[in-house]
Amino acid sequence: MADGSEGALALVAGTGALPRLIAEDRRRRGLPLLIVRFEGTQAPWAEGMDVLDLPFEKPGRLFKALKAKGCDRICFAGAMARPKLDPLRLDLKGLALIAKALTLLRKGDDGMLRGFASIFEDEGYRMVGAHELLQDLLAPAGVLGAVQPGEADREDAARAAAVVEALGAVDVGQAAVVASGVCLGVEAIAGTDALLSEVARVPARLRAGEAKGVLYKAPKPGQDWRLDLPAIGPDTVARAAEAGLAGIALAADGVLVLGREETVAAADAAGLFLWARPPETAPEAP
Structure with missing residues (x-):
């Protein structure tokens, strides 16, 4: 989708490379942007840009700033820790939203993010996904690097895809590692890096068997693609190599590859395959 709106974009920035890539792209194209950093978020790359720093408990201040800056769209990008809300710091808008916010914080990631997105939508803002702003980030079907997955790797990827689909159906995670048909680990609240660190210690x-193992990532079934699409980058490749895996498989056209050239080069250098698995090969959920 082309980004042709005249309004400014509010980028709610978390950690990682994704919010930086979006901000740099908009600055390069001269498009208006307000970066929102909630308390506790480390985004040093935003210094010198138009930034609003504030605690989660001040939504009234946030909406006032969005209106003043002419924002009409919101994008959530990057990883963010679940906030611990302090009722004593709430502004009037926060007091009106606190019951809903506390309910949302008890949901899975997708349910929580959908709920927070609805708060912005109720205020008249449109949510946009990172893949709409940077359209070349989604990995197309096929092997992205020089290393090809073997037959055992493809079978492990199929098994991992079934595991991820089952996990995602209950809003738990977006990744799993399988080796010789055995699931070595699944992604939970701590994320993919924690999963790979866990697998490295197995x-x-x-x-069982001779296969090294495959990391598979995919969106959850029915996930709102505007929110928290799975992503990989050079750091994911490095951690997969440390875990002794054969490679990484992705749901084709459903996973963001951050810094594609660097990520593919890192996979080639480590001898790992990087395969965007076409949806027609995905098995039905068990």
Whole structure:
């Protein structure tokens, strides 16, 4: 979707490369942008840009600033920790929203983000996804690097895809690692890096067969693609290599590859395959 709106974009920035890539693209194209950094977010790349720093408990101040800056769209990008709200810091708007916010914080990631998105939509703002702003980030079907997955790797990717689909159906995670048909780990609230660190510690006696293993990532079934699409980058490749895996498989056209040239080069250098798996090959959920 082309970004042809005249209004400014409010970028709610989390950690990682994605919000920086969006901000740099908009600055390069001369498009209006307000970066929102909630308390506790580390985004040093935003210094010198138009930035609003504020605590979660001040939504009234946030909406006032969005209106003053002419924002009409909101994008959530990057990882953010779940806030611990302090009722004593709430402004009037926060007091009106606190009951809903506390309910949302008890949901899974997709349910929580959908709920917070609805708060912005109720105020008249349109949510946009990172893949709408940077359209070349989604990995197209096919092997992206020089290393090809073997037959055992493809079978492990199929098994991992079934695991991820089952996890996603209950709003738990977007990734799993499978080796020789055995699930070595699944993604939960701590994210993919924690999953790969866990897999790296799995003892050899628990690894069946000869296959090294595959990390598979995909959106959750029915996920709102404007919010928290799965992503990989060079750091993911490095951690997959440290975990001793054969490669990384992605749901084609459903996973963001941040810094594609660097990510593919890192995979080639590490001897890992990087495969965007076409949807027609995905098995039905068990």
